[in-house]
Amino acid sequence: MAIEFDTIAAISTPPGEGGIGIVRLSGDEALEIAEKVYKLGNKRLSDQPSHTIHYGNIYHPKTNEKIDEVMVTIMRGPKTYTREDIIEINTHGGVHVTNKVLQTVLGAGARLAEPGEFTKRAFLNGRIDLSQAxxxxxxxxxxxxxxxxxxxxxxxxxxxxxxxxxxxxxxxxxxxxxxxxxxxxxxxxxxxxxxxxxxxxxxxxxxxxxxxxxAQQGKILRDGLATAIIGRPNVGKSSLLNMFVRSDKAIVTDIAGTTRDVIEEFVNVKGVPLRLIDTAGIRETEDEVERIGVIRSKKEIEQAELVLLIFDQSQELTDEDFELLELTENKERLIILNKMDLIQKLDVDKLLEKVDPNSVISVSITENTGINEVENAIVDLFFEGKTGEKDATYIxxxxxxxxxxxxxxxxxxxxxxxxxxxxxxxxxxxxxxxxxxxxxxxxxxxxxxxxxxxxxxxxxxx
Ligand SMILES: Nc1nc2c(ncn2[C@@H]2O[C@H](COP(=O)(O)OP(=O)(O)OP(=O)(O)O)[C@@H](O)[C@H]2O)c(=O)[nH]1
Ligand SMILES: [Mg+2]
CATH class of the missing domain: 1.20.120.430 (tRNA modification GTPase MnmE domain 2)
Structure with a gap:
């Protein structure tokens, strides 16, 4: 038996234009309230069986103004989302019209629901427990x-x-x-x-x-893995972001210092959601705007759960590269050697003195080589290849x-x-x-x- 609550109502579809908008009511008086605003000849909603849908019109109960042509679903408790009586009014999907229907049912005696209140009732009425809610x-x-x-x-x-x-x-x-x-x-x-x-x-x-x-995997699946793309200017950080999101989100030019601000995008890498963060190339600079960008990039390193550290292998390693290696030393990181389509000048042996050889991957972003290896390495780092497991319960x-x-x-x-x-x-x-x-x-x-x-x-x- 459901606990007795007042009858609540809210728009359950997202705000904006769409095919339909849904105004939902839940509570003992849901049917009674719907009846006050619904009209189709002599048809009475309360005479209709449960879990049925009905064509009709919504009228303002006092002014008799016609508000919309609708479909009304009747679901009597306890076999409902909240276990209470539920009415869903399918309106035409416009912001104004759905609001108007909502106002009408509120005028007829419903109370505006708080965020999550329908689900809260499902919990309070014992249909689901808290972790399910x-x-x-x-x-x-x-x-x-x-x-x-x-x-x-x-x-x-x-x-x-x-x-x-x-x-x-x-x-x-x-x-x-x-x-x-x-x-x-x-x-x-x-x-x-x-x-x-x-x-x-x-x-x-x-x-x-x-x-x-x-838990670690579960949290990544839920919130996305905070992944910072770090490197000197012009090594191809923004190119990598664009490659992952498959569109030109970030500006890419051959001018060092192109990215000034932090750009964030969600991508799906073999089932793992990444919150990918493109940063300003890190170098000593006189340019005030770029300098602020560099400070932000360093902050992103601190907050990141994964660092993709990019080097341009057509250039020799610089002091700044070594500084970046040090800055990211205690982070989960992959070292990406980009521009393998060009002649190699980077001294790989010298680099390997500083890093785990397994974390180094050669790629060419413009030629789309090596990207699959980067993706696999990310999945392996956090899921040890286990993302395929279907029945694990991740907390x-x-x-x-x-x-x-x-x-x-x-x-x-x-x-x-x-x-x-x-x-x-x-x-x-x-x-x-x-x-x-x-x-x-x-x-x-x-x-x-x-x-x-x-x-x-x-x-x-x-
Ligand atoms: N040859 C070659 N060029 C590349 C490759 N990847 C990127 N580039 C070029 O390198 C230049 C710099 O690329 P960006 O992605 O803007 O580099 P960035 O690291 O974001 O640079 P900043 O934003 O200035 O720090 C562009 O001209 C890219 O087209 C590659 O694999 N091979
Ligand atoms: Mg950039």
Whole structure:
């Protein structure tokens, strides 16, 4: 049985012109409100069966002004997105007309929904748990097939199931500990209980750690891998960006110092989304605009998760190149030797003294050679060739990652406590805390403000 809420309404399609616009209502009075504004002869929406769609018109209930010709979908709860009664009014897809229909239903008694409020109701009415609700946004925002697949799997409840199993394991252990303490059958019950706690805490911890191992990949799939293209002026940084995005996004000229500002583009490299950042070539310069660009480039290096460091192999290595090698020393990086179509002057042996030979790739961007190797190397660096795995559950949400990390900490405290010979009831507190923390992932144990804050990040009408 759904909890009783007021009836909300919002435009669920993106703002702008399109084939149709959808105004969605959810709540006990959805049907009643729709009936006030809908007209087609003597037809009554409330007489119609659930999950059916009806042609008709929307009229202003007071002025009788005709607003639009529409199709109205009736879906009675509980088999709906929110588990409440839902009405969807398909209008002509214009900004003004959809707004006008929305205003009309608001005038007829609905309240304007907050961002994410439909999904929040699906959660509050128990149709999905919190990690599934969060996955809805990830599905909407997914930038590659793989990211979408991962979000869908979370929406299906795969992560929830893993978490539920672990919590169940903890709960059973806690119960067993209680029984041991309350009804000690054997003399060595203290010893047995400690042993049980040690074992179970270790098992659960291992499991959580394995889930967390997918976190780095999961986060990349969700947010994109921040990838900075770095190098001296004129080595071909912007050319590489253009090659990846397959269009002339960045200006390319043979004048050193062409790129002055940081350019950012999303690209899909064999299923891995990259947030590709083209930067100003780094060199000492008197030019004020270029100088600011160089400072920004250095900042981009700091923030990048991956650095593509480009050299022009038709030129000898300079002090600036060595400075760049040093600046990026502690970063995940690939060294790209560009312009292999020209005569080679770069001393590769000297370069190899400074870098891992496996990270060096020769390319010619203008001739389109070696690019496939660069792509493969990126995938290997972060996924060790595993992007093909279909059924791995990648954990990607920062909130989940942090909760899992905290739960590992609590489990470690359980283990330490026992090893130090602490009383069982103190150790139990840490184990209960791990149980609570895991419950926050699925929303089983979570505070109201947090829920409000989480759903406020959703799109309007979702
Ligand atoms: N021969 C040859 N020329 C290339 C290759 N890649 C890029 N270029 C040329 O090198 C010049 C500089 O390319 P850009 O992509 O603008 O270089 P950049 O690193 O972005 O330069 P700044 O923005 O000035 O730092 C252009 O004339 C490109 O056409 C290549 O593989 N071979
Ligand atoms: Mg450039």
């Amino acid at each position: 969060e996955a809805v946004m990830d599905v909407i925002r997914a930038k590659t097939d793989k990211a979408m697949h991962n979000a869908i799997s979370q929406l299906d409840g795969n992560l929830s199931q893993l978490i539920k199993n672990l919590r169940q394991e903890i709960l059973e252990t806690l119960a067993q500990v209680e029984v041991n303490i309350d009804y000690p059958e054997y003399d060595d019950v203290e010893e047995m209980t400690s042993q049980l706690l040690l074992e179970k805490a270790g098992e659960v911890k291992n499991h959580v750690e394995r889930i967390l191992e997918t 990607s949400n920062i909130r989940h990652i942090s909760l899992l990390e905290q739960s590992i900490q609590s489990l470690e405290e359980v283990i330490e406590g026992i090893e130090l010979g602490m009383p069982v009831d103190l150790v139990q507190i840490d184990l209960t805390r791990a149980w609570d923390l895991l419950g926050e992932v699925t929303g089983d144990s979570i505070q109201d403000e947090l829920i409000t804050q989480l759903f406020s990040q959703f799109c309007l009408g979702k």
